[in-house]
Amino acid sequence: MEILEAFDLTGGLRAAAALAGCDHKTVAHYVALRDAGLSPEERPRRAMAIDPFLDKIEEWVDHSQGLIRADVAHDKLVAMGFGGSERTTRRAVAAAKKSWRSGHRRVFRPWVAEPGLWLQFDWGQGPTVAGRPTLLFCAWLAWSRFRVVLPTWDRTLPTLLGCLDATLRVIGGAPTYALTDNEKTVTVEHVARVPIRHPDVVAAGRHYGMTIRTCVPADPQSKGGAEATVRIAKADLVPTEANLLDAYAPFAELAQACRDFCEQVNARPHRVTGQVPAELLVEERARLHVLPAQPVAIAFGLTRRVGWDSTISVEGVRYSVPHHHIDERVWVRWCGEELVVTVIDEAGPVEIARHGRGQRGRPQIRDEHYPSDHPGGRALPGDRTPRAANPAEAAFLAIGDGAAAWLTEAAASGAARVRSKMAEAVAFAKLHGSVAVDQALGTAALAGRFADADLAAILTHQQHGPNGPPTRATETHSLQPGTAGWSGFGATNPGGEK
Incomplete structure (x- = not known):
């Protein structure tokens, strides 16, 4: 720029060269580039030894969909007579890949969510509780960014429906769509890349007036929100060396931690919207559908009535349930080798007991399911508790x-x-x-x-209390009575009497 400024000031090549401190031919070169409309920083490309092989490199990049490695391409070029270095080949392959991707890049349209329209949910690996791995059901409303995180033991269809019902009752309504991943509990199979829905999931969505849809594979616009919710929940709830969290002893402690996490993230401004999700949820509830009074009961298994001994009978085996559910109707289902007992109340489906598979004549009884006023949590035959009759x-x-x-x-x-x-x-x-x-x-x-x-x-x-300090046996004194008291027996006193 100093050279061109000096030329515009003087109008002569040699005078400009004297002012800029360079040769007059250099001044003539940059003036000619500017007059031709070219950048002074551009340099003409020199011929290289790899130029005769560029067409072949482009052919390999296109045939491999931009996945061929530079070292593989270099070996092929050496076999064809190329004598250049591998560094030259890497530069040529990188340029060919960049050119190929510019014409084959996938373009994503930004997804603008509407209030009351979309609910997204996904699963994440939770912490280990009592030696068993747990799962985190993570859901969020796409418009208000309101999050719900629920811990579970499994990700079966009944558990999914229970978490979905609990989520809808937390947010206070049902949106038009629920978007999730293509799991077997939601999508049975794909035919011509069209997902076939699970019939029980379709029935559950019809019960709530909500359509269940699945994400397009590798689509960040539809999967990004749910995956971000899972990532944030795992970072704050799963104990790692980064967050220095302690392990969860009971499952109830993990459930409380999930509730505290939801209260925290829903009460602070979101990074994208700049507003508090809990406040936006109040506006979005006006667009949500009214929930039915009874939650969906499909896929929760069979019903059993709890007997007076706080047990249910499944396949001839008795299993205990918490005593405050006596004479109530509960749902039972098998999850692998475990029997899951669920009760449906006003808050939705709630798991109340889980037992391993038992055998006939060997009931599965847990002490914590009975009142604590009995020894060991249960009364032995013949035990009586004193009760006043008068x-x-x-x-x-x-x-x-x-x-x-x-x-x-x-x-x-x-x-x-x-x-x-x-x-x-x-x-x-x-x-x-x-x-x-x-x-x-x-x-x-x-x-x-x-x-x-x-x-x-x-x-x-x-x-x-005792008279005097207590007497204790030592190395020099024994608690055994001695015979010292008999030493004067039969002796004559000073008066001459025995």
Whole structure:
């Protein structure tokens, strides 16, 4: 630019060369390029040794759909008589690939979502809980960017329908379309690249007034949103060295972590829209369809009624369920070698129990399904819990747990005059307080002391304690009684008497 500026100022080649500090021929060269409308930075391409082989390189690139490697092309050229370096071949192959891709590049049209129209969902690998891998069901509304993440044990069709129902009830309605990947639970097969829908999925979509559609393979516009939701959820929920999360002990802890994650991401502005997804969801709900009162029950298996013993019978084997579902109708299905028990309530399908396959005569019973007031979570045959039948028994049992333990142990040991001793304990409770008497009764139950004066002796011992410090056996002293007291037996005293 200094050369051209000097030429425009002086109008002569030699004068411009003197001002710019270069040869006048250089000034003439750049002036000629500018007059011809060419860039001064362009250089004419020199002939290269690979020029006779460029047509063959382009043929190989086109035949391989732009996938041929430069080292393979170089070996072919050497066999054809090329004597250049591999670096020259790599540059020529790269230029040919760039030219080929410019004419075969796939063009994507930006997908502009509409409110109330699209819901996307996908699956991601979750953390390991109690030695078992889990899965994360990740869904999001394409317009408001509202996310829902649910943990599951499997990705079967009933689990998918349960997660879909729970998601729709969280967002407060059903959109027009639900877009997902081509899995066997959604797409049975492809015929001429046309996906054939699973009939149960079609029936579930008809139940909610929603059409289930699947993504086009390798289409970032339709798959990008759901895959981004899965990636973000895994980064924040799956323990790794990057996020320093602790492992989840129970499954309920993972479920709570998913709820906390959804509250966090839905309450902060989204990077693309710049608005809070929870606030946009309020606007989008006006475009969503009203959900049916009852969730879809298809593919949840068979129904069973929970008996009075909090069990159900499947194929002649009894399986326990939580006791608060007694006399209710539940759904059971087999998932591999596991029996999954589901209940459908106002919140949608909820898994309440999961058992391994049992055998006849060997019921599958879990202690946590029964009230905790029984030893080990279940009552043994013949066990009785003390319950008052009259005011005197009520006054005794009101002393505390020690009174109930004393009565149980005294009855088992066949103690006599139990009622009079209970009345005595009630009288002691009025004098010494229920706490002290309850402790004394508990001690008596542990020690097996049910005689008439045992309770009074234990109370006295608790109130006054032992006389002096306790005596303990050591290396120099034994607790065995000695014979030192007999040393003066039979000796004569100073008065002459024995």
